[in-house]
Amino acid sequence: MIPSKFDYLAPTTLDEAVSALADAGEDAKVIAGGQSLMPVLRLRLNSPTALVDLGRVAELRGVREDGDSIVVGAMTTHHDVMTDSLVVAHAALLSDAEQTVADPQIRHRGTFGGSLAHADPAGDLGAVAVALDATMTVVGPNGKRDVAAEDFFTDIFSTALEPDEILVSVRIPKHTGWTAHYEKFHRVAQSWSIIAVAATLDVDDDGIIREAAIGLTNMRAVPMRARAVEEALVGQSAGVDVIGAAADHAADGTDPMSDPNADAEFRTHLAKVLTRRAVVTAAGV
Template sequence: MIPSEFEYVAPTSLAEALSALADAGEDAKVIAGGQSLMPVLRLRLNSPSTIIDLGRIEELRGVRDDGDALVVGAMTTHHDVMTDALVGQHATLLAEATATVADPQIRHRGTFGGSLAHADPAGDLGAVAVALDTTMTVAGPNGRRSLGAEEFFTDIFTTALEPDEILVDIRIPKHTGWRAHYEKFHRVSQSWSMVAVAATVDVDGGTIRNAAVALTNMGAVPVRARGVEQALVGQSADIDVIRAAADHAAEGAEPMSDTNADAEYRTHLAKVLTRRAVVTATGV
């Protein structure tokens, strides 16, 4: 199908983009890589009056070291995130999860910030952002503000972004030396996750000093599996410990039932995949 008619604006700076967004009003859409928005437009599930393309704004791209954290521009492509040396060294979980996103073509066009702002519960990077305690910087007519990942995601396909705001960058605390794994379950290669688990652990001398675990597609928003984390921290990196901890995976989650799986099956998957993810991350 062909999208309905719209005005197209391609600013070259964040200031121009915010001005264009303010002028267009609430019936405008911001496009990043377009991998999620374009199918929606073609099916006419959304018919905005104006499309504001962020693709020419270089200040929104790239990864930089900011002391105890990395800062990733919202328009940085999945491919550039996945292959960045700083990400590989200080945010291994992000590199691992990004490598599982769709296919190479989409990873070369899709963007980290676009994926997060789209807020699909089955999207792979929301759980990673939650597990790594990331902070989103958003800009609007009143300046910039910061949002923690868990407050950024508010509902299915919904974030705390106001209609006149743009996601600028994502700040990721360094997890240098932490081991990580992203375990996902899907019926068809390169498709959306039915359930997935983002896990990263800090292991010292066979003891799990710290752990961060979050779930994909176990509710309207990414779910932090704090029960699993609490059961792991301070314990030996042992298969029995991990198996017992994984039994807490679905606590606090509200899995949905749909044509892919019912809530009970997703709860089962969460436990199994959590065990696999932590076992792989710890190297047990």
């Protein structure tokens, strides 16, 4: 199929983009890399009256350091996020997760912000943003506002973005020196996660876990923190038995769906198994 007819707008600055989106009305859509949106348009699952293309807005690309945080522009490609030295040094979990996103072609075209704004519960980066206590900066006609990652995702394919707002950047507190691993279960290469676990740890020289952040992909309608696992890990020695016992709490507070890929019971089992694997790998034990 081909998309229904729409107007195409290609602003070159953020101010122009905000104005274009506001003028286009509530039925307009923002397009970033297009790797998620274009299939939706081709199937006519969404028929916007206008597309506002952010591809020419250079100020929305790149990674920069800002005090005790790094700031990732929403239009930065997955590949550029994955390989950026600031991300590798201060948000290793994000770099690790980006390596699992789709395939090299999509990682070179798809964007960090576009993936987050798409809010697919099987998408890999939402759980990472939640685990890293990221803050989303959005801009609209009424100005700029910041939204915590845990408040940004509101339901399946739904976010706190208003129809006339644009996600412009993501602020991530530095997790310098933290170990990390993103463990993903999927049926075939490059496919969406059935379940995935984002784990990052701050372990001292004696092997004691000082802090832990665990994010779950596809265990609820929105990405979530595995708080019970984190609480069971903090203050403990990073050993296999301790991690295994903590991972048994991975499904606490979750609400996994049943679909043709997996039922809720299997997802619950996977959450525990993958959490153990992710934390063990991150801890290096």
